[in-house]
Amino acid sequence: MMHDEVVSRLRHVLMEGEIPPGARIPERELCASFAISRTPLREALKVLAAEGLVVLLPNRGSRAAKLTQKDVKELFEVCEALEAAAGELACPRISDEQLREIAELQANMVEHYRAQDLLSYYRCNRLIHEAIVRAADNAVLAGFYESVAARIRRARFITPMSPEHWGLAIQEHEGILNALQRRDARGLAHILHTHLRRKREEVVRAGFAEGE
Amino acid sequence: MMHDEVVSRLRHVLMEGEIPPGARIPERELCASFAISRTPLREALKVLAAEGLVVLLPNRGSRAAKLTQKDVKELFEVCEALEAAAGELACPRISDEQLREIAELQANMVEHYRAQDLLSYYRCNRLIHEAIVRAADNAVLAGFYESVAARIRRARFITPMSPEHWGLAIQEHEGILNALQRRDARGLAHILHTHLRRKREEVVRAGFAEGE
DNA sequence: TTGATCATTTTTGCATTCAAAATAGTTCCT
DNA sequence: AGGAACTATTTTGAATGCAAAAATGATCAA
Missing domain, CATH: 1.10.10.10 (Winged helix-like DNA-binding domain superfamily/Winged helix DNA-binding domain)
Structure with a gap:
């Protein structure tokens, strides 16, 4: 214990x-x-x-452990794969209750976006992604995701986020919720892929900017 | 040490x-x-x-650890996601040398199939999948894959494999090699997905047969 | 004979101890 | 003074020791 x-x-x-x-x-x-x-x-x-x-x-x-640029890239690549898989698995498995919960988080997130409250936005964003992983109902996947997400988070990439990207992220999240509600596994996996790839590119750029 | x-x-x-x-x-x-x-x-x-x-x-x-039916299902789902991601990442990264190596393994595997040598076939099959993961050049992914593959292997599912499925698996592997050679990331990910989903369904069926 | 209770043994979890390796500090030589 | 070599201290890695918990088994009552 x-x-x-x-x-x-x-x-x-x-x-x-x-x-x-x-x-x-x-x-x-x-x-x-x-x-x-x-x-x-x-x-x-x-x-x-x-x-x-x-x-x-x-x-x-x-x-x-110290994260090199390559480590971050690798973690994002795996995170992308895990989240996409989680989304695909979640579609047929997610309950109405879980769906409602995510919709609510989404609404909150948009509020925080409107208020330009980046920290609260990030918190909601994280909760949504975690909820999707939970809805996939796969303990192995959840464990790996937690490990990867924790390591990424530890790198403390609170990138300021350009206004255009932030808007795009919000749009993509609308798409994510939509796909979930339509139980469109393929579509959801695709959106999550591009959503995370965008974030990765942003972070990698920021990482290069600050050297390592 | x-x-x-x-x-x-x-x-x-x-x-x-x-x-x-x-x-x-x-x-x-x-x-x-x-x-x-x-x-x-x-x-x-x-x-x-x-x-x-x-x-x-x-x-x-x-x-x-004892693997329940659900554990096996979860492991296969994650394995599927990891291998598909590995294939997608490997396409732009794989070297000609690695490609040649896989082609050779593939040829050997077909030989073992012709000789109906299931054990040697499985060994080649495993080496091919490992080579693809290695070609993805992502240590985090490789680590997760190793862990998942080890746990699956420990369940000792040496399912006899029906002749039709075996033939199909061989065909799919041709497709895998082809997609790799054409560097068709999307196509490869797709083939790997279906390839592994088939295997999973087979194993799950066998698992149900023996009760668990 | 069966079942419950209590003593004995074993096993577990953590603290402590001990030897070897690395680091720091000092001396000695050039 | 600068640097090499040697010694002392600290730190690491593994073995042992010890108290608490669980498993085993023995005794006794119904």
Whole structure:
């Protein structure tokens, strides 16, 4: 029971950037702050290393994983595939209740767009994508998606988003909701693909801009 | 360095079915057989639990994960998405050398089909799919694929394969190679989808037959 | 004989300890 | 002074130890 606790606390520390990417992970300090011994912490480190959040250097400790440009590209490519698949699977499986929930999130998101509230917009956007993945009713897919999304998020790409792109994203989301309501699996997969590809290109551009 | 060693040895033990799905994992015995203490073994168990090969029951030890019918379905759905994505990404990236390698594997596979050597056929088939994933040049994708493929393989679905399906699979593989050579990303993704969906349906049918 | 309760043994989870490796610091030589 | 070599300290990786929990089995009552 404690093991999962340690893993999620450590994941949280890494996700919140308390230990920045590339930085050494101070075993002893974390043990003290979590009030545990090194054994469970080291187990958690190995698990997070398998997840890709931590890199283990033999005899030289562990560091918070650093995302290279290529890593980000790879994560986006996989994210794209997973979300498209989720959408396709969700279409025949989604319940009216879930559909209603997404429609509501969508409405909220548009509100935040109107108010130009980027942070709330992002939160809604994320909830919608997560809801679609949930509707796919596939635990393996959901697990992979969570892992990929977490790693992408950790890169903290809160790209300012150009007005045109933001508008386009909103339009695409209308299309997503529409396809879901029409249970158009193929159409939804296609929209999600282009939607995410656009986001990826935007992020990659921003990434290049800031160097690495 | 020892850590990875233990993880892969343990994975091997599980994959080869030396510990059958659902069985308890005898910590002390494995420690003795690997000639290590419990600490590194337990770390490995946690890593494999994160991979889905092991389930940890708090205060009740660990067991080899047992695949339910739903698990198999989920794994196949994700496998389908990953391979289709791999094919799509591989098209623009694959080298002539890699293409040649796959063509050769394909020729071998057809030979094994002619000789009705199912085991060799499966081996070639697997190598081809792995080669496509490798050609996609995406480490995240490759890692997920490996994990999913391993779990599917462990279920040991060496379904006898009806002659018609076998013939169809061979045809589809011709199509796969063709699309790769023409660098037809969309076409390849489509063929891979149907190819794997067919296999899934076959396996699921066999699974239902034997109850689970 | 069956079933329930309690003691014994085993197993699990974490803390601690120990040896080896890496890092830092110091001395010595040029 | 600058740099190589050696020693001391810290840190890592794995073994062992210990308390708590579960599994086993033994005893006893119905």
